[in-house]
Amino acid sequence: MTAAATTHETRQAELKKRSSGRLMIFGFLSPTLAILLFMVAYPFFSLVYYSFFNFSALRPEAGMKPIGFKNYAFLLSDPELWDRFVFTGKFVFLCVALQMLIGIFVGYQLQKNFRGRDLVFTLLMMPMMLSPVVVGFLWRYMFNSEWGVINFLVSSAGFPKIDWLGQTNAALWAAVIADTWMWTPFIILLATAAFRGIPETIYESAEVDGASAAYTFFRITLPMSAPVLFIALILRLIDSFKQYDLFFALTGGGPGSSTMTVSFAVAKTAFSYFYTGEASALAVILLLIIIGLSMILVRHLGKMGEKY
Amino acid sequence: MAEIELKNLSVEFGAFKAVDDVSLTVKDGEFVVYLGPSGCGKTTTLRCIAGLVKATSGDVLFDGRRVNELSPSERNIAMVFQFVSLYPHLTIRENIAFPLKARGTPRAEIARKLEWVTGVFKLGDELNRYPAALPPGARQKVALARAVIRNPAVLLLDEPLSAIDEQFREEMRWELGHLQRQLGVTTIYVTHDQREAMSLADRIVLMNNSRIVQVGDPDSIFLQPVDIFAGQFIGSPSMNLIDLVPVDGGLRLADSGVTLTAQRHSLPDWALKSRRKLKLGIRPLNVHLVEDETGAGSDIAVDDVFSVGRERFFTFRIGDTIHQGVDKRGKRAAGEGRVHFDPDGLLFFDAETGRRVVAEERP
Numbered sequence: 001m002t003a004a005a006t007t008h009e010t011r012q013a014e015l016k017k018r019s020s021g022r023l024m025i026f027g028f029l030s031p032t033l034a035i036l037l038f039m040v041a042y043p044f045f046s047l048v049y050y051s052f053f054n055f056s057a058l059r060p061e062a063g064m065k066p067i068g069f070k071n072y073a074f075l076l077s078d079p080e081l082w083d084r085f086v087f088t089g090k091f092v093f094l095c096v097a098l099q100m101l102i103g104i105f106v107g108y109q110l111q112k113n114f115r116g117r118d119l120v121f122t123l124l125m126m127p128m129m130l131s132p133v134v135v136g137f138l139w140r141y142m143f144n145s146e147w148g149v150i151n152f153l154v155s156s157a158g159f160p161k162i163d164w165l166g167q168t169n170a171a172l173w174a175a176v177i178a179d180t181w182m183w184t185p186f187i188i189l190l191a192t193a194a195f196r197g198i199p200e201t202i203y204e205s206a207e208v209d210g211a212s213a214a215y216t217f218f219r220i221t222l223p224m225s226a227p228v229l230f231i232a233l234i235l236r237l238i239d240s241f242k243q244y245d246l247f248f249a250l251t252g253g254g255p256g257s258s259t260m261t262v263s264f265a266v267a268k269t270a271f272s273y274f275y276t277g278e279a280s281a282l283a284v285i286l287l288l289i290i291i292g293l294s295m296i297l298v299r300h301l302g303k304m305g306e307k308y
Numbered sequence: 309m310a311e312i313e314l315k316n317l318s319v320e321f322g323a324f325k326a327v328d329d330v331s332l333t334v335k336d337g338e339f340v341v342y343l344g345p346s347g348c349g350k351t352t353t354l355r356c357i358a359g360l361v362k363a364t365s366g367d368v369l370f371d372g373r374r375v376n377e378l379s380p381s382e383r384n385i386a387m388v389f390q391f392v393s394l395y396p397h398l399t400i401r402e403n404i405a406f407p408l409k410a411r412g413t414p415r416a417e418i419a420r421k422l423e424w425v426t427g428v429f430k431l432g433d434e435l436n437r438y439p440a441a442l443p444p445g446a447r448q449k450v451a452l453a454r455a456v457i458r459n460p461a462v463l464l465l466d467e468p469l470s471a472i473d474e475q476f477r478e479e480m481r482w483e484l485g486h487l488q489r490q491l492g493v494t495t496i497y498v499t500h501d502q503r504e505a506m507s508l509a510d511r512i513v514l515m516n517n518s519r520i521v522q523v524g525d526p527d528s529i530f531l532q533p534v535d536i537f538a539g540q541f542i543g544s545p546s547m548n549l550i551d552l553v554p555v556d557g558g559l560r561l562a563d564s565g566v567t568l569t570a571q572r573h574s575l576p577d578w579a580l581k582s583r584r585k586l587k588l589g590i591r592p593l594n595v596h597l598v599e600d601e602t603g604a605g606s607d608i609a610v611d612d613v614f615s616v617g618r619e620r621f622f623t624f625r626i627g628d629t630i631h632q633g634v635d636k637r638g639k640r641a642a643g644e645g646r647v648h649f650d651p652d653g654l655l656f657f658d659a660e661t662g663r664r665v666v667a668e669e670r671p
Contacts, residue, residue: 201393204360209407209454210381219410223397 050280058274071281080257081265081282087172088241088261094176095183095240100233102180103187108221110188111195121192124185132182136249139178140165143250168258171251175259178250179243183236190232194225227304234297238290262286310370310384310461310494311336312357317366319352326352328518329366334496339488342498343505344515345541350498351466353515357496358464359383370461383462386455390467392447394439400450401435407458421457428487429453445476452484456491463488465497469504481507502542506530514538536662539589539655545621548595548631550588551659559586563627566607574651578667585659594653595633597622598646608647622647 051071053064075081110120127135142149143164151161164174198221206216222229244263247253253260253268260268266286270279312334319327327349334340342350355361357368359380368375375383386407394403402409404425408418426432429449439447448468455463468484469477485508488495499505505512506526514521514529522534533539539547551562558569559579568575568588579586597610597620611630613622620635624647633647656665 199391199393201389201391202395204380205387205389205393205395206406206410207360208358208380208385208387209410210458211406211410215410219406220395224395226397 047280047283050277051284053277055277056274057270057276064277067277071278072285075278075282075285081262083258084260084262084265087259088243088263090172091175091179091243091261092237092240094172095179096233096236098176098180099184099187099236100229102184103232104191104222104229106184107188107191108195108217111192121189124188126185127182128186130182132243132245133249135178135182136246139174139181140250143174165251166255168255171255171259175243175247175250179240179246182246183239187229187232187236190228191225194228195221197228198224227301230297230301230304234294234301237297238294241290241293242286311372312462312494312496313367313369313372314353314357315367315369317353317356317368318364319349319356319361320364325518327356330515330520331366332513332520332523334494337492337494339485339495339497339508339510340513341505341509341511342496342513342515343500343502343509343541344521345500348515349518350500350513350515354464354466354496354498357462358385358387384458384460385462385464386458386460387464388448388451388455388466388468390470392439392444392451392471394447394450394454396439399436399438400431400442403439403450404431404454404457407454411458425453425457428456443476445472445480448472448480452487456487456493459491460493463491463493463495465495467499468497470499470501484508502544506542514541516541532664533589533655534664536587536589536657536664539591539657539664543591543593545592545632545634547589547591547655549657550590550626550629550631552586552588552656554580554582559588561588561608561626563629564608566626573649573654575654576667579656579665582665584665586665587657587659589655589657589664590649590653592621592632592634594650595624595631596648596650597633597635598648610645610647 050064052066052068054067054070055064056062110117130138143151145151145161145163145166148164150164155161162170164170202220202224203216206220211219242263243261244267247259247261247264248267251259253264262282263286266279266282269275269282314330314332317327317330318325330349330353332340342353344350352361356363359375359378359382363376370383380387395406398406401422405418405422408421426435429452431446431450431453434442434446434450439450442450448471452468465484469480472480481504488508497504497508509526511523511525512529513523516537522529522538524532529538530542533542533547536549540549552559552568553562554560555567557580558567559575560567570577570580597613608624608626610633611623611625613620615621618636622633622635623630624633625631657663658665
């Protein structure tokens with residue numbers, strides 16, 4: 001009887017101890033959790049919430065009128081929005097294609113050991129460390145049609161000057177060039193790391209087996225580093241899809257609104273026109289697209305990983 | 309098929325001579341095993357034959373044609389590496405077919421050869437799997453299949469079995485030997501495992517310190533080692549080595565009271581008269597346990613005896629050094645307390661040069 005009582009008591013004490021331990025863990029985590037809730041969860045849910053209202057943050061006294069899916073219906077029937085998506089798509093495709101091609105090519109050249117390799121890689125990191133707005137302004141000066149260094153080079157090469165930021169297509173390319181300058185090093189770094197991860201005997205094997213350099217590259221090097229390159233592709237795809245600050249600084253969305261990405265449109269709707277409800281709905285649409293895209297790609301990545 | 313000739317081959321990495329003036333002819337269809345301790349230059353020699361390493365000086369000839377400047381793919385060789393080098397992203401089928409595909413072989417021929425080679429290696433069930441799904445032994449089998457599918461003139465094997473489980477290794481060894489005889493392909497095999505060398509080789513090339521020590525068939529390498537290194541590297545347990553001191557009427561084992569004499573130990577005449585310092589080499593196989601004083605070395609008492617299966621290992625001391633013997637009989641009989649050196653097993657080495665002395669040349 002007494003023995004049973006003692007075990008019961010010790011168990012109670014143990015439980016108390018354990019729960020107080022849990023409380024302590026929660027205590028330590030709570031500031032972080034609070035910040036996270038405040039910074040991520042709250043804005044996210046209010047974003048979804050606002051998207052169902054006719055509401056402007058500039059005139060809160062006008063109140064919030066629930067309008068169901070009308071914001072979405074309005075956006076999806078707006079031809080201008082489709083222009084934004086087409087432009088964003090063009091930009092994403094050109095950026096990612098160019099960055100992957102250059103990144104893989106340069107990364108392949110840089111995988112061998114050479115003198116000053118560390119220095120080269122440190123320098124390569126520089127563009128990435130800059131803020132996109134800074135990069136935007138930097139290239140805006142360089143692309144200036146009158147006194148920019150790009151047109152200086154173009155005209156010294158004997159070509160007519162280009163109105164880089166004044167024409168839709170030229171402005172698209174200007175943005176692609178700036179983004180590529182900034183983000184190709186990222187691909188180079190990842191590609192080099194992936195290439196260097198392939199063991200030397202694999203290459204020796206291929207050499208003995210009679211594979212040419214090109215055959216080795218396409219049948220061995222690329223497929224073996226595909227998972228890493230694919231992750232780089234996903235990151236760049238998502239990131240360039242959200243591109244806003246570069247355009248804000250470089251073209252301001254112009255000429256007209258021809259270089260306005262979807263993200264740019266969200267920002268403009270929200271903070272220039274203050275159509276908070278509509279902007280929220282657009283942000284939700286953008287989010288759904290990015291989530292869908294990532295899910296497809298990540299599933300593909302998973303399949304890739306199963307082999308090895 | 310091809311004959312390979314190495315002419316004064318040297319390979320240097322900076323100041324280090326990995327291969328030093330190696331000359332050898334490997335006959336068409338021959339199975340030659342390069343044997344030696346780690347870092348002796350055997351793998352570098354192989355890689356030089358493959359074309360993966362450039363010779364610093366000397367020549368590599370295939371059927372009399374100099375191939376120094378040819379790339380590995382131009383030499384019509386196949387190679388299996390120590391660490392499995394299958395392409396992890398390709399199926400077993402794609403791996404085996406790779407050398408043919410890389411050379412643009414027609415599909416029908418690839419299919420025909422694939423069928424043949426998977427039959428030989430019994431890989432039919434594994435074709436659609438990836439290398440990671442196979443145990444190391446099976447992977448090396450695939451590597452071997454990939455090597456021979458092209459009917460190479462020369463098959464180069466760099467310690468192909470060393471990363472495989474003991475049990476499977478034995479099995480692979482027999483299969484490999486069988487396959488080589490079947491294909492008749494000139495084969496060079498690098499290993500540090502003397503058992504592999506002894507069981508597979510037509511001829512063994514023993515290397516040490518970047519040079520060839522001895523070339524010969526397994527029997528002659530075992531029975532007639534050219535020097536102390538060859539004697540001690542081959543054979544397990546290792547050959548016993550005992551300093552000899554010339555005394556009146558015989559040779560005394562250093563640090564012991566035992567003297568070998570002409571009539572009792574059938575010592576050769578030249579050894580008794582020799583003016584150089586000699587060392588006696590005797591393999592554990594040639595040391596026996598005896599009751600009475602019937603043979604050479606029988607004044608030495610045995611130390612320890614332990615049986616392993618049907619073999620009996622024992623130790624004995626000369627001075628402070630422990631030596632070993634092996635006997636075939638299982639149990640120690642009563643009274644067996646002395647060791648006996650088989651007179652046929654006595655090997656004499658020059659204490660200074662380490663070379664084996666067979667008969668005294670005139671000075």
